Each structure stands twice: as structure tokens, then as C-alpha cells.
Amino acid sequence: MGGGGRGGRSRTQRKHFQQSRENVWKHPKPPPPSQNGDDNRTWTLFATQNSAFNEYYKEQRILASEEWDTFVEVLRTPLPATFRINSSSQFSADIRSQLENDFVQSLQAEVVEGGEREAIRPLLWYPENLAWHTIFSRMQLRKNQTLERFHEFLKLENEIGNITRQEAVSMFSLSTFLAMINSVSLKWLIAMQVPPLFLDVHSNHYVLDMCAAPGSKTFQLLDIIHQSCKVGSLPDGMVMANDLDVQRCNLLIHQTKRMCTANLIVTNHEAQHFPGCRLNRKHDTMDSDQHISQLLFDRVLCDVPCSGDGTLRKAPDLWRKWNTGMGHGLHSLQVLIALRGASLLKVGGRMVYSTCSMNPIENEAVVAEILRRCGGSVELVDVSHELPQLIRRPGLRGWKVLDKGTWLGSYKDVPKSRRSVVHPSMFPSGRSFQDLFDSSHNVGMQNDINDGDSEDGLQATENSMTNDSTEEVSNFPLERCMRIVPHDQNTGAFFIAVLQKVYPLPAIQGKPKKGTSKKHVKPASLDIEDKEVLQVDSLENTTKEVLEAVSVADLNEIESNIVDLEVRPSVSHEEWNSGDEARETENAETIARMTQGKRKLQIQGKWRGVDPVIFFKDDIIMNSIKAFYGIDEQFPFNGHLISRNNDPNHVKRIYYVSKSVKDVLELNFSVGQQLKIASIGLKMFERQSSREGSSAPCSFRISSEGLPVILPYITKQILHASPVDFKCLLQNRAVRFADFVDTEFGEKAANLKLGCCVVVLGKGNRADLESFQVDESTIAIGGWKGRASLTVMVTETDCQELLERLLVRLDAEHGSSVLVDKQSNNVGDEGEGFEGKTTVTNESS
Numbered sequence: 001m002g003g004g005g006r007g008g009r010s011r012t013q014r015k016h017f018q019q020s021r022e023n024v025w026k027h028p029k030p031p032p033p034s035q036n037g038d039d040n041r042t043w044t045l046f047a048t049q050n051s052a053f054n055e056y057y058k059e060q061r062i063l064a065s066e067e068w069d070t071f072v073e074v075l076r077t078p079l080p081a082t083f084r085i086n087s088s089s090q091f092s093a094d095i096r097s098q099l100e101n102d103f104v105q106s107l108q109a110e111v112v113e114g115g116e117r118e119a120i121r122p123l124l125w126y127p128e129n130l131a132w133h134t135i136f137s138r139m140q141l142r143k144n145q146t147l148e149r150f151h152e153f154l155k156l157e158n159e160i161g162n163i164t165r166q167e168a169v170s171m172f173s174l175s176t177f178l179a180m181i182n183s184v185s186l187k188w189l190i191a192m193q194v195p196p197l198f199l200d201v202h203s204n205h206y207v208l209d210m211c212a213a214p215g216s217k218t219f220q221l222l223d224i225i226h227q228s229c230k231v232g233s234l235p236d237g238m239v240m241a242n243d244l245d246v247q248r249c250n251l252l253i254h255q256t257k258r259m260c261t262a263n264l265i266v267t268n269h270e271a272q273h274f275p276g277c278r279l280n281r282k283h284d285t286m287d288s289d290q291h292i293s294q295l296l297f298d299r300v301l302c303d304v305p306c307s308g309d310g311t312l313r314k315a316p317d318l319w320r321k322w323n324t325g326m327g328h329g330l331h332s333l334q335v336l337i338a339l340r341g342a343s344l345l346k347v348g349g350r351m352v353y354s355t356c357s358m359n360p361i362e363n364e365a366v367v368a369e370i371l372r373r374c375g376g377s378v379e380l381v382d383v384s385h386e387l388p389q390l391i392r393r394p395g396l397r398g399w400k401v402l403d404k405g406t407w408l409g410s411y412k413d414v415p416k417s418r419r420s421v422v423h424p425s426m427f428p429s430g431r432s433f434q435d436l437f438d439s440s441h442n443v444g445m446q447n448d449i450n451d452g453d454s455e456d457g458l459q460a461t462e463n464s465m466t467n468d469s470t471e472e473v474s475n476f477p478l479e480r481c482m483r484i485v486p487h488d489q490n491t492g493a494f495f496i497a498v499l500q501k502v503y504p505l506p507a508i509q510g511k512p513k514k515g516t517s518k519k520h521v522k523p524a525s526l527d528i529e530d531k532e533v534l535q536v537d538s539l540e541n542t543t544k545e546v547l548e549a550v551s552v553a554d555l556n557e558i559e560s561n562i563v564d565l566e567v568r569p570s571v572s573h574e575e576w577n578s579g580d581e582a583r584e585t586e587n588a589e590t591i592a593r594m595t596q597g598k599r600k601l602q603i604q605g606k607w608r609g610v611d612p613v614i615f616f617k618d619d620i621i622m623n624s625i626k627a628f629y630g631i632d633e634q635f636p637f638n639g640h641l642i643s644r645n646n647d648p649n650h651v652k653r654i655y656y657v658s659k660s661v662k663d664v665l666e667l668n669f670s671v672g673q674q675l676k677i678a679s680i681g682l683k684m685f686e687r688q689s690s691r692e693g694s695s696a697p698c699s700f701r702i703s704s705e706g707l708p709v710i711l712p713y714i715t716k717q718i719l720h721a722s723p724v725d726f727k728c729l730l731q732n733r734a735v736r737f738a739d740f741v742d743t744e745f746g747e748k749a750a751n752l753k754l755g756c757c758v759v760v761l762g763k764g765n766r767a768d769l770e771s772f773q774v775d776e777s778t779i780a781i782g783g784w785k786g787r788a789s790l791t792v793m794v795t796e797t798d799c800q801e802l803l804e805r806l807l808v809r810l811d812a813e814h815g816s817s818v819l820v821d822k823q824s825n826n827v828g829d830e831g832e833g834f835e836g837k838t839t840v841t842n843e844s845s
């Protein structure tokens, strides 16, 4: 099979979906320029001060005191811009080489004196020169001709899915703004997605992204899975991307569509209650070699909801809103999500816990609680040797809790009235009031006491100590956690901890027997799987109890703020009236409306509001498709096709899933459809909707998303075009058979059956074409063979991008003379209705 994410993106259906939320940097709207042309706009400044913030983090000692001023100064400036080349893209090497050999030089001339020295440069710590930093603002890119070419390049490649612009940000205080005008740089982003890099994902891994929307890390995970996948095969692994929020799930689905992957399932659950999907023993004895019996993952990413104060540089209104309650309110949820992640992790698997918050209550305290609750089954990994060029600070071992203006060093200081809000797990020792009370009366008997019950069901800890009566220090090696601070490498702030599961988890609420060590709970004679299940159940019970203890109202309010903050795109004042953005917003709104409308029409599956997931087994349809396109019998269709419609007579789209996704789906059916699946697989066949569709011999066309996967197996309805004719098709979109330069090609096109076809860019002379083999560099597009002409079935953007890539590639190979134009008439009367539009994957649209 031809790769999915590998071997080229599909040529349509890739409209890049942008979030439509409010952009905080745009408030208030600046007044229009004055009549005389002077741009004397006055910028109303955001308050980038918050004394509570200063007091809090100074006291927590996240930095040396002498660094504070630099830290805050950087935090008040906008985040610079970066973009990442998607390594599984067919054109990743071409794009990197274009950056290295063309843009690095051509843009350098535009750097004015006194500014940064390098116009664009690769980020040293990111592997294989795949991540880049640029100093130019969008305004600069638009106004200057040399820069405009670069701007067009970035826009196009981002839309196509060949690069991802990670964060485009611009905030400016007046002084920063003036300084920037003088020094050339209203910068674009950095803050590459680091957490996925520490997951050490391999292409055969099952990866769970627990809180995945809007999907930038999911995209990166899929990119890694597809990266080393050869043409003719799909990766053995898969990504399960989950998010609680339906709207945000839709954003994620649109983001990841650019990846064209058959190895993704998007689900919509509370991460802390993510289903266990475990078969009963009596089922899995049947053919346990063939089928998975429990949904466990090799890698789990817990990029949890957080207060988000590491994103101050792109969300400046957070300066005003920030308060300690934001982190406190999320602590319990973060613990529960991470514990659920640990319980769904395979033994030997790796989990990354990450936040974009600096707060130890959301970070180190959560990690310490995971270690404590998992009783030695989960270890904190020392990753100091991984990504060595990424500057990071060690995690804290000691911190305090600030509640209602009072600093608390230990849970025993927490007034009774506040114990439903301030939890023992927020403190470095994690000790409850009872533990602390007992230990103060039983000096020297600490180990015995630790073996006993604690008031909240947590395992008492032996991994902590108090260094005086009020300040605690954790004995877990929390310095292995990483805090990335803005002034070290001009990023946002974030926190990462890498955990490894070394044994099955103990039953969390089980009472450890006296005298047994809690350091390592080895499976020994215990049944591992049963323990896992016990674990899952007990965690779920705990979830409810602990959640009840949290002020739910607070939590909801905080969460909704956070959702709001995290989703909004960041654009500068300059772009206030930008056409690009207006269009993007419009797109997002249209899609939101479409999705809402759809909900009403939906045929209900097991889950309310979600289309059913059905294995598609209609032999009559499939045989007609196979016969029409001459699809090789080797192509594994059996069990890999999905529809989202209960009524087999009205299936509009047929999706393709990888073997890994198929296995998960089979398990999901066996366990009573526990997974609420929002999106699955790759759209491969779509019912014709053109004027000629009804008279065409095959009622399904190949979707451009699915084309790269099935291409090596197609033997009919396929044409090989010379570079000149291929270019002519891209430029004119519809060409009469008689107008092709290569008359034989025109004849072959005329002899195809009416309907969908595939046009492959040939690589040389006719002899080469006969022995043609699909490989990683093969470029193919969907077409429509009409009565008198051939029409391309790709969007204008895709045509433009392909032309650009072709020019670069062919210029390098043959010199530009190879692409001599032959005048062709733009027929444009037959391909109507084929241009791909990104649509939600639900069937009943």
C-alpha cells in the first residue's frame, strides 16, 4: 500500500482548518490610520503585570532570584515564529532543501542592520533540520517582493500539510512594538511541540493521546508513525486521539485530515474515564494470537488541561486573569487523567505528562502523586541525554501551596474548612492530615505507619520527608522532570515528565499488607491482566470520589476558560483586517454550522450524536469497484473497510483502516462498543456526485485522500502523463483529448471508461512508462474522464502547490526547458463538482 501519511498527501480535501475563537491580541481594535497616511495608531496596552503572579512564582523559586527580571521581560514579549516540516510528507526533503539552498540565501539580503543575523534558521535541538525559526512578521512578508515569495511558500505548504506553522504570535507593548519596527522583527513563533519528541514513538506503537485537541501533537505523533513507512505498506501502529470537547474534536479531525492516515481513531471521552476495552477470558481464548484482548498502549501522551500560564506570551489577557485557583482547581483532574493513562499503558511503555503551566501544583505535585499512587510500578525516567540541545530546568523537589492568601507548607496547616479544596497530593509529601499527625507522634516508626491505611485511600508515602515543621521536600527524583522557561531559548513555558511503567499497577485502593515493601509491586504469582482490570475499576471509583471533593463549579469555570484560551489562534494587530484570517474564520464557522446541522440528521449508533461505525461488506459494490479500477487482489480490503451509515443502500463514503485500527475496532465490537468514535480511517471511495456520475460504469470514485494508499494496486483507469501534459492539466484543469502534446496520451485518455481515473506523472520516455513502479517520489492525481476531455479532481491550491514542487524538482533534473507550454483550452465543462472540499467525516451529511 502506498503509505497514507507517507508517499504523498492526497491532492484534495486538505483545506486547512483554523480555529475561529477570539484572538486576544486583537483587543482593543486599533483605530484606522490617519487621513494623511501617517500610521499614528495608538496601541492600548495589555496589563502585563500581575503582582499575585510575581509573588507566587518568586516564592515557589522556579528560578534564581537574579533571573526574575529577564524572565518577566521575555514573558511580556510576543512569541517568535517557527514552522515544522512534516517529515512524512512526500516532499519533506524537497522543502528542506528549498529552505537550505534557496530561502536561507535569498532572504538574508532582506535582513537590515541591527536586526537578527539570520533571516531563517533551523532550530538546533530539533532533529534533522525539520524545525525552523524565522524573524519576519507577516506584514513584512506581504509588503516586500522577495519576502512575499517566502510568505506564499509558507501559506501554501501549511495548507497542503507539508509544513505546520506551530504558532503565529504577535503581541506588542508600545515599547516592544517600536523596538521591533527598528530591529526588523515582529517575530513568529517558537514553542515547537516538544512532548511528542520525548515519547520515543516507533511506527509499530499503539499511542494514546488522551487530551488531544486541537491536535498539533497528534499530527506530530502521526508524522512520526508514518515517517519510516515504505510505499506499499501502512505503519503497524496507530494513534488514538481523544478529547472531551466535541467542537475541539472536530478541529482535531480537520487538522489531522491533512495527514491522510488510515491509522487514526478519534474518540470523545473524559480521559479519566477512558474505556478499558478488555475482553472476558472466555472470548480471548479463541484466537488470542490474532486478536488483541485488551486495549493497552505502548505510548501515552497526557497533555492535560491546565491553567496555561506558560502561554502568557501568546495569550496576554491571562496576565489579568491569572490566579492560583486556576491551577488548584485542575490538580485533581490532572492526577486522575494521568493515573488513567498509566493504567492504560503497557508494562514497559512510556508515558509523557505535560502542561503549558509553570505551576508546581499542576506539575511536580501531579507527577509525585502518580508515582505515589502507582507504588513503584511507574518510574520517572531520566531523559537528560535526550534532545541535549533543548535547554531545560530540573523539576522542583519542594514547593508550597498558596490558599486564600496564606502559604501552606504542609497539609496539616490546611484549615478544616479548606480541606475539600486543598488536597494532600498538592504537597510534596502527599501526606494526609492523619499521616502527618501519626508520624509526629510516632517518630522512628514511620515505615510501619506508612504501611497503614490513609484517610483518603492513597498509599501512604515513604518517599517524602519534612525538613522542618512547615516545608516539605519530596524524595521522588522530581529533578528528572523538565521545566522549559521562556528566557532560555525564546519559547513559551512548559513542563514535561517522562514516565515508564515497569510493573502492572497495584490496585490503587487496595490496602497494602503490613511488612510488604511498596517500592516494587512485582507481579510474581499474580495474574497481571486481572490486576490491570482491578486497577481500572478502582481508579474509576476513585475518580468519582475525588471529583466530588473538588468544587465542581470552580472546575467547570476554569476549564471553560482554559479551553477558550488554548484554542484561539494568535494573530497580530496588523492582521486585524486580514483577508486570510477573515476567510479562515468563515471556514471555521461554516464547518461548525455544518457539524451542528448534521447532528440533527444523524442516524444514531450506539452513542448519541455520533454516526455508527460499521464494517463495510457489500460484495456487489466492492466487486464493481475492484473490476472498474482493476485493483490487484493483493490489496487487503477484507475487514479494512468502514462505513458510517446503518443503511447499506445509502453509503456515500467508504473509509479504509489500517490493520492496527481494524484490530482495535474488532475488539471494540467484542466489548460492546465502549469507544465513542468521532472519526476513523481514511476516506477511500466516494459515491459519484457529478452530472455524468449516474451514467458512469462505477458509482464510486477514488477519494484523493485514499489514492496514495491504493495507487500501487490500480491497473485500470490509470494514465501516465509526460511532464508537459501533466503541467498542462494542472494549469488548465480540464484539457480536451486532442489538445495534449503527447497524442498517444490523448488517445489513451479518450479510450478510458467514462468516470474516475488516475493520472500519474511519468518519469521519462515511453519505455520507462511501461515498466513503471510506484515509489516514494511518484506523483499522482485523481481525474475525471469525460466525453471529450480530461479534468483534474484536485483543488486549485493543490494544483498550485504541485506545480511549484514540479518546477523545483524538474528544474533540478532537466532544466526548465522541459516544461514548455502548449496552448490548451480550458474546457471546464465536465469536471464540475469534483473539487475537493474538506468535510466532516460523518456519513449523513
Ligand SMILES: C[S@@+](CC[C@H](N)C(=O)[O-])C[C@H]1O[C@@H](n2cnc3c(N)ncnc32)[C@H](O)[C@@H]1O
Pocket (backbone or CB within 6 Å): 210, 211, 212, 213, 214, 215, 216, 217, 218, 242, 243, 244, 245, 248, 269, 270, 271, 272, 303, 304, 305, 306, 559, 563, 566
Ligand atoms: C492542553 S489542551 C491539549 C492540546 C493538544 N494536546 C495539542 O497539542 O493540540 C487540553 C485539552 O484537554 C481537553 N480536556 C479537558 N478536560 C478533559 C478531560 N477530562 N478529558 C479529556 N480531555 C479533556 C480540552 O478540551 C483540551 O482540548
